[in-house]
Amino acid sequence: MSATSSSGSRVVPCVLMRAGTSRGPFFLREWLPADEVERDEALIGAIGASDLLQLDGVGGGSTLTSKVAIVSRSNEPGCDVDYLFAQVGVGQRSVDTRPNCGNMLSGVAPFAIEQGLVPAQDGTTTVRVFNVNTRSRIDATVHTPGGRVTYAGDTSIDGVAGAAAPIRLDFLDAWGATTGSVFPTGHRVDVIEGVEVTCIDAAMPLMIARAADLGVTGRETPEELDAHPTLRSRLEVLRRAAGRMMGLGDVSGSVVPKPVLVSDGPGPMSVTSRYFTPHRAHASHAVTGAIGVATAFALPGTVAHLEDVSSGAHDIVILHPQGRIEVGVELVDEQGEISVRRAGLVRTARKIFEGELHVPGYVFSRARSDRPAGNAAVPARADRPITLVVPTPAGGANDAIARAIAHRLGPILGRSVVVDNRAGAHGSIASEYVARAAPDGHTLLLGYVATHGMNPALQRLGYDPVADFEPVGLIGYSPTVLVSSPSMPARTVEEMVDRLKAEPGVHSYASAGDGTAPHFAAELFKLAADVDITGVTYRGSSAALSDTVAGRTQLMFSSLSTAHPWIRTGRLYALAIAGPSRAASLPDVPTLHEAGVTGVEVTQWYGLFAPAGTPGRVAEEINTGLNQVLTQTDSVARVSTQGIDIAAGPPDELSKLVEQEVARWKEVVGRTGLSRNR
Numbered sequence: 001m002s003a004t005s006s007s008g009s010r011v012v013p014c015v016l017m018r019a020g021t022s023r024g025p026f027f028l029r030e031w032l033p034a035d036e037v038e039r040d041e042a043l044i045g046a047i048g049a050s051d052l053l054q055l056d057g058v059g060g061g062s063t064l065t066s067k068v069a070i071v072s073r074s075n076e077p078g079c080d081v082d083y084l085f086a087q088v089g090v091g092q093r094s095v096d097t098r099p100n101c102g103n104m105l106s107g108v109a110p111f112a113i114e115q116g117l118v119p120a121q122d123g124t125t126t127v128r129v130f131n132v133n134t135r136s137r138i139d140a141t142v143h144t145p146g147g148r149v150t151y152a153g154d155t156s157i158d159g160v161a162g163a164a165a166p167i168r169l170d171f172l173d174a175w176g177a178t179t180g181s182v183f184p185t186g187h188r189v190d191v192i193e194g195v196e197v198t199c200i201d202a203a204m205p206l207m208i209a210r211a212a213d214l215g216v217t218g219r220e221t222p223e224e225l226d227a228h229p230t231l232r233s234r235l236e237v238l239r240r241a242a243g244r245m246m247g248l249g250d251v252s253g254s255v256v257p258k259p260v261l262v263s264d265g266p267g268p269m270s271v272t273s274r275y276f277t278p279h280r281a282h283a284s285h286a287v288t289g290a291i292g293v294a295t296a297f298a299l300p301g302t303v304a305h306l307e308d309v310s311s312g313a314h315d316i317v318i319l320h321p322q323g324r325i326e327v328g329v330e331l332v333d334e335q336g337e338i339s340v341r342r343a344g345l346v347r348t349a350r351k352i353f354e355g356e357l358h359v360p361g362y363v364f365s366r367a368r369s370d371r372p373a374g375n376a377a378v379p380a381r382a383d384r385p386i387t388l389v390v391p392t393p394a395g396g397a398n399d400a401i402a403r404a405i406a407h408r409l410g411p412i413l414g415r416s417v418v419v420d421n422r423a424g425a426h427g428s429i430a431s432e433y434v435a436r437a438a439p440d441g442h443t444l445l446l447g448y449v450a451t452h453g454m455n456p457a458l459q460r461l462g463y464d465p466v467a468d469f470e471p472v473g474l475i476g477y478s479p480t481v482l483v484s485s486p487s488m489p490a491r492t493v494e495e496m497v498d499r500l501k502a503e504p505g506v507h508s509y510a511s512a513g514d515g516t517a518p519h520f521a522a523e524l525f526k527l528a529a530d531v532d533i534t535g536v537t538y539r540g541s542s543a544a545l546s547d548t549v550a551g552r553t554q555l556m557f558s559s560l561s562t563a564h565p566w567i568r569t570g571r572l573y574a575l576a577i578a579g580p581s582r583a584a585s586l587p588d589v590p591t592l593h594e595a596g597v598t599g600v601e602v603t604q605w606y607g608l609f610a611p612a613g614t615p616g617r618v619a620e621e622i623n624t625g626l627n628q629v630l631t632q633t634d635s636v637a638r639v640s641t642q643g644i645d646i647a648a649g650p651p652d653e654l655s656k657l658v659e660q661e662v663a664r665w666k667e668v669v670g671r672t673g674l675s676r677n678r
Contacts, residue, residue: 102287158323
């Protein structure tokens with residue numbers, strides 16, 4: 001169980017392991033907080049997820065080194081241990097326990113044996129693992145000479161330096177674990193948008209297509225595939241359609257099914273695979289994805305079936321960008337139909353260190369039950385800084401606004417104001433964090449139209465935009481502008497609409513996430529203009545705009561504050577303003593209404609919020625300081641540079657705006673059917 005140090009950090013036992021081609025901390029379940037929110041905060045702190053380099057944790061600045069394994073004794077019949085996998089964010093405070101990781105799985109058995117959960121045998125020890133994420137069973141066989149785990153050996157796997165003892169993973173019931181069927185559409189080949197695909201659920205839901213059918217060889221590097229002008233947007237169209245056909249619903253916000261491109265291997269019983277995660281090409285290949293590809297290769301009638309494979313045991317080689325994975329499959333003939341009984345492969349693992357991990361106290365929020373009775377606030381202390389939480393990554397408009405305000409607000413209030421970017425889940429991570437914080441004036445949120453209007457209208461969240469916050473003050477408004485990539489041969493809205501109608505499903509728009517202004521504006525545009533265009537979701541507006549500039553997506557509805565530098569330098573074209581009037585800084589750019597597209601009015605706004613229960617006098621004190629900042633000449637210049645029309649005012653003006661916006665966007669969601677979780 002974790003302990004708290006005098007510095008506020010929590011100390012937990014930890015074993016850091018390289019498992020397969022991944023790396024991350026391994027924990028016994030009882031070492032972590034029982035509450036899931038606190039547990040996830042502990043994992044965020046352990047990895048150091050708050051920044052891209054992960055300097056304050058054990059992560060390595062990559063998704064492959066931002067993984068966590070949580071292990072415990074199992075109550076499942078016939079299983080020894082439970083394994084819960086968690087993917088922690090890189091540069092964003094997020095924890096996702098929906099996917100599985102076969103590489104981290106390779107470290108579970110040696111960890112469980114060394115922690116005394118499973119007794120070691122002399123020679124080898126087989127541990128039956130129950131994967132909580134997919135509710136499937138895997139046998140992991142570890143070398144244990146003399147009844148002790150050994151990591152030393154002569155087995156090498158591609159992507160890892162050196163050699164180690166082999167760890168055999170045998171997947172027993174991964175077929176149909178997510179959807180209930182190996183071929184959840186009822187067919188081994190489906191045709192989507194004229195492309196033959198195989199939708200298969202084997203360790204991981206996959207949508208497999210032949211590389212040649214999408215205009216590539218399938219032997220390109222991940223960088224070449226990511227840079228292809230149309231491949232990723234076309235794959236996303238196919239993936240979303242496949243998700244619906246597989247019974248997974250709207251997968252626009254999900255990482256499954258994963259798209260895979262296959263082509264011939266260099267010899268018999270081999271196949272070349274390019275695996276996507278799902279919006280980027282994987283640097284090598286996921287283990288679970290390899291099981292799925294091998295299953296599709298072995299079973300007749302799929303797009304990956306390149307060799308006639310009879311019943312019995314076979315080794316299938318999956319070629320990926322960094323080498324190869326060899327998957328052993330056992331096929332059985334059941335009344336004339338070939339099926340897979342089990343599939344296995346060999347990985348290696350290495351224990352890097354074992355000891356105490358100090359999780360920083362700043363990652364933890366206080367639960368509402370810890371607040372003083374009657375919502376009385378803890379008195380503000382002059383020696384404590386104010387934390388201004390930003391719900392988007394560094395580098396975007398929200399971040400720039402927050403830093404411009406923090407720079408001047410601190411001296412006015414007599415306390416430092418520290419900006420804390422807590423991106424992820426389209427603003428809900430930051431919003432929930434502030435909603436649970438102590439109502440003492442030390443924690444504020446830079447809320448905006450997405451966190452306090454759109455996203456709450458679109459889906460169920462862990463916070464209420466009205467009840468859980470004390471409005472402090474409005475900052476201002478920013479128009480939303482439709483921009484297009486220079487690679488898109490359209491310089492007016494009319495040309496854009498004509499192009500999209502002539503090429504349905506070919507082009508894509510960039511979004512900062514479901515429930516954000518770029519997402520709502522684009523979906524309203526699709527309805528109003530009657531065009532078919534695919535959305536590609538990014539972790540923030542800056543990344544979305546960068547890919548639009550590069551031509552990977554063709555258009556975006558962005559806040560003028562974020563897009564203006566790109567427009568000014570000619571790297572993006574401004575086609576229209578999605579608002580009631582033209583923007584003063586772009587007087588020649590028409591509104592969408594003027595361009596013939598009606599019903600798309602999305603104005604972004606920004607304000608400061610404190611946790612509910614913050615005393616009125618505290619909110620008013622900060623509001624007074626905020627309004628003073630917004631009237632200072634240099635502050636006005638810095639905020640206006642972001643394309644913001646300043647609109648200072650008392651807290652109740654922001655309160656009325658939030659109530660109006662929540663009602664408005666709920667009406668839009670109901671009218672357009674955009675909701676994902678109703």
